[in-house]
Structures are given as structure tokens and as C-alpha cells.
Amino acid sequence: xxxxxxxxxxxxxxxxxxxxxxxxxxxxxxxxxxxxxxxxxxxxxxxxxxxxxxxxxxxxxxxxxxxxxxxxxxxxxxxxxxxxxxxxxxxxxxxxxxxxxxxxxxxxxxxxxxxxxxxxxxxxxxxxxxxxxxxxxxxxxxxxxxxxxxxxxxxxxxxxxxxxxxxxxxxxxxxxxxxxxxxxxxxxxxxxxxxxxxxxxxxxxxxxxxxxxxxxxxxxxxxxxxxxxxxxxxxxxxxxxxxxxxxxxxxxxxxxxxxxxxxxxxxxxxxxxxxxxxxxxxxxxxxxxxxxxxxxxxxxxxxxxxxxxxxxxxxxxxxxxxxxxxxxxxxxxxxxxxxxxxxxxxxxxxxxxx
Amino acid sequence: xxxxxxxxxxxxxxxxxxxxxxxxxxxxxxxxxxxxxxxxxxxxxxxxxxxxxxxxxxxxxxxxxxxxxxxxxxxxxxxxxxxxxxxx
Numbered sequence: 001x002x003x004x005x006x007x008x009x010x011x012x013x014x015x016x017x018x019x020x021x022x023x024x025x026x027x028x029x030x031x032x033x034x035x036x037x038x039x040x041x042x043x044x045x046x047x048x049x050x051x052x053x054x055x056x057x058x059x060x061x062x063x064x065x066x067x068x069x070x071x072x073x074x075x076x077x078x079x080x081x082x083x084x085x086x087x088x089x090x091x092x093x094x095x096x097x098x099x100x101x102x103x104x105x106x107x108x109x110x111x112x113x114x115x116x117x118x119x120x121x122x123x124x125x126x127x128x129x130x131x132x133x134x135x136x137x138x139x140x141x142x143x144x145x146x147x148x149x150x151x152x153x154x155x156x157x158x159x160x161x162x163x164x165x166x167x168x169x170x171x172x173x174x175x176x177x178x179x180x181x182x183x184x185x186x187x188x189x190x191x192x193x194x195x196x197x198x199x200x201x202x203x204x205x206x207x208x209x210x211x212x213x214x215x216x217x218x219x220x221x222x223x224x225x226x227x228x229x230x231x232x233x234x235x236x237x238x239x240x241x242x243x244x245x246x247x248x249x250x251x252x253x254x255x256x257x258x259x260x261x262x263x264x265x266x267x268x269x270x271x272x273x274x275x276x277x278x279x280x281x282x283x284x285x286x287x288x289x290x291x292x293x294x295x296x297x298x299x300x301x302x303x304x305x306x307x308x309x310x311x312x313x314x315x316x317x318x319x320x321x322x323x324x325x326x327x328x329x330x331x332x333x334x335x336x337x338x339x340x341x342x343x344x345x346x347x348x349x350x351x352x353x354x
Numbered sequence: 355x356x357x358x359x360x361x362x363x364x365x366x367x368x369x370x371x372x373x374x375x376x377x378x379x380x381x382x383x384x385x386x387x388x389x390x391x392x393x394x395x396x397x398x399x400x401x402x403x404x405x406x407x408x409x410x411x412x413x414x415x416x417x418x419x420x421x422x423x424x425x426x427x428x429x430x431x432x433x434x435x436x437x438x439x440x441x442x
Contacts, residue, residue, distance in 0.1 A: 056398045056399075056410075057397060078402050079402070080403070085403050
């Protein structure tokens with residue numbers, strides 16, 4: 001049985017079902033509240049959810065039972081006395097050490113928990129990064145949306161911020177360096193300095209079995225790095241559009257990546273009225289459309305950056321994604337065939353599978 | 355002593371009590387006092403800058419007020435989510 005935690009504009013929806021079948025709703029939490037992201041920590045079994053109340057601000061809650069009581073996490077706030085407040089918690093990621101959990105938020109803030117998500121502390125190294133005054137928020141704010149841990153090495157992290165590019169650490173967040181060489185932003189002048197960090201990364205994923213390899217969906221571009229995020233190569237040739245948000249990988253295959261192209265930044269819907277996931281198995285040399293079972297005509301969907309998730313690996317890799325239309329689609333065979341897992345939900349902000 | 359009235363989740367977070375009699379010179383003083391007394395409410399009315407959240411409204415004796423509104427002994431303060439908060 002697979003569980004999907006679907007963050008929507010109107011609460012958390014928990015779906016359960018067998019891969020390839022239609023799923024049932026088994027719980028709904030935070031009714032009426034935007035749930036930006038939710039995930040079940042595979043180590044503790046606890047569900048952690050970020051909720052952005054339009055009234056009471058961003059909060060992170062955890063529970064063992066989504067139909068039961070939720071505990072509010074402590075410490076998710078910017079330093080008191082400053083001129084900024086935490087606007088939103090975009091993503092929650094288990095760390096490499098037992099009990100470590102990371103949360104990424106707007107404005108470009110990274111938080112770390114050592115107790116499974118009960119309490120968090122702001123990462124001061126990134127908060128005090130000297131280039132921060134030059135960081136620019138994207139349309140969704142200055143969102144720290146991607147946190148890529150390094151399997152087996154808790155000291156190494158890669159994170160992505162829209163629109164402040166890629167940041168890398170080898171000392172567990174004490175110091176950070178940018179990793180943007182090779183990225184070309186069409187919204188900047190061609191003679192822009194190589195030191196420019198106003199880079200709108202949309203999603204970042206690491207290849208689990210070749211951790212120096214990273215894949216990135218950019219704001220106009222799909223990139224691969226083979227040197228742990230120092231330099232990047234454009235691999236978008238063969239896609240109908242190089243614009244999009246979500247990105248998934250098959251943990252068993254470091255040459256694999258999945259993206260869902262959207263027309264362009266001014267038209268953020270699936271191209272040609274067809275919903276297709278594009279898969280590469282040769283590290284971006286070529287892309288294959290995977291649309292068997294997905295809407296093939298008159299379908300203009302928007303899929304947001306956190307709204308795609310994978311579970312398992314290899315030929316049995318399960319993939320799921322949700323659209324702002326309220327539909328959730330799934331594949332139980334690594335994208336070869338798809339079906340609608342559920343429909344008529346509120347606009348989908350995020351999907352996590354466990 | 356002024357009285358602060360809370361509803362919904364704010365009431366629950368503040369010791370499941372809807373009325374709080376607190377001494378203080380301004381609305382902001384009273385809200386900070388509530389946070390100090392009930393740490394579970396911290397961050398729900400005021401953000402980490404100490405600024406009243408954008409979609410929280412404060413009324414003093416039925417009239418719209420703000421953090422800096424000065425209070426008299428018998429004033430009644432209502433803290434309510436604003437209708438504008440539900441745009442999403």
C-alpha cells in the first residue's frame with residue numbers, strides 16, 4: 001500500500017492505494033489552510049507538514065496520526081529584532097544523521113532540527129552569507145525550496161533558492177559557496193558577471209548512487225552537474241520546453257531524471273494541451289515522452305515545483321504528480337504507464353509518497 | 355485593567371481562555387504579555403519582529419486599533435482574524 005501526502009491550498013489530503021490503481025482519501029488535516037509541503041519521515045514514521053495560515057503565519061506541525069493531534073515545532077523564526085519575518089516553509093527533508101531534519105523557507109532561510117522536527121535552529125552561515133543583500137525573490141518569494149543531502153555524509157549539502165541560485169557546503173552549513181558556473185539566465189543581460197547570484201532555480205535533485213551528480217530544473221533550462229554542483233551543463237535539448245518546475249530521479253539509476261515541461265514562464269501550462277512526463281536514462285543526452293494514460297488532448301495543467309514525488313526504484317519506481325486542477329496522477333512502472341490516482345482535490349501544492 | 359478577548363485557535367493557545375485581564379499601556383504591550391504568559395501563542399499574533407500579523411485585526415472598544423493604540427483601564431480589546439486573510 002502506498003501513502004500519498006498531498007499538500008493543497010485547502011488542507012492536507014492523505015491518499016492510500018495500490019500502485020496503478022485509484023487511491024482513496026483516508027484523512028484530511030488543516031482544512032482551509034494552505035499546506036505547502038508534507039512528508040512522512042521514514043526513520044520515525046512521523047508526518048511533518050508546513051502550513052501557511054494567511055492569518056497566523058507559517059508553522060510546521062508533526063504527528064504520528066494525521067487524523068489525530070498535531071504538535072507545533074519550535075524555533076522556525078528569523079532572528080528577533082530584524083527587519084524580516086519568515087513568510088513560508090517550502091520544503092522539509094530528512095537529514096543523513098538520525099533525527100536530523102531540514103526545513104527550507106522564505107526568505108532564503110535554512111533550518112535544522114536534531115530531534116526529528118520538534119525544534120529547529122536557523123542556519124546562521126547561510127543567513128549571514130555576505131551576498132544576501134543581492135539576493136532577489138522570485139514570484140513565489142525568496143524561497144529555499146530544494147535541499148539535497150549527500151548520502152552517508154551529513155557535512156555536505158546542496159540547496160537551491162529562487163532566485164539566489166545554488167549554494168553548497170562541505171562543513172555542515174558553517175560556510176557556503178555558490179555553485180552556478182555554466183547556468184545561463186535568459187532574463188539577465190548576456191554580459192552579466194559570473195558572480196551574479198540572481199538565478200531562478202526551480203528544483204534540484206541529487207543522484208543517490210552517484211552523489212556528485214545533480215539535476216536541476218531552471219527557469220528556462222534543464223541542467224546536470226557532475227562535480228557536486230560546481231559547474232552545470234544544459235541538457236534541455238529534446239524537450240518541448242525547457243521551462244518547468246518539478247524534477248524526479250530514479251535512485252537506482254544516476255543517469256535518470258524526470259521533468260514535466262510547461263510552455264514558458266508567461267504560459268505555465270502543459271504544451272500542446274497534452275500532459276507528458278519526460279524521462280532521460282542517459283543523463284540528459286535524450287528525452288522520451290511518457291504520456292501513456294495521461295490526458296492527451298485539451299489538457300492545460302500546471303504542476304508546481306513540490307508536486308512530484310517518487311517511491312522505490314528501478315522498474316518498480318512509483319511516480320506521482322499533482323496539478324493545480326486538483327488531479328493527481330501516478331505510475332507504478334517508472335513512468336511507462338500512468339493513471340489518475342485521484343481527482344477533484346483543491347489545487348495541489350505538493351506530493352510526497354511513502 | 356484592560357481585557358483582551360480572543361477567539362478560535364488564539365483562545366485555545368492562550369490557555370483555552372477567551373478573556374485576559376492584563377495591565378499595559380498599549381495594545382502591543384498586552385499582546386506581548388499574552389505571548390510571555392502563554393508561549394504556545396508565540397508567533398501567532400505577532401511575528402518574530404514583534405509586528406502584528408497582516409491579517410490580524412485589533413479593535414479597541416469596537417473601533418479599529420493597532421499595536422500602538424494607548425489603553426485606558428477599562429478598555430476592551432478584541433483580536434480577530436481579518437476577512438481579507440482568506441483570499442487564497
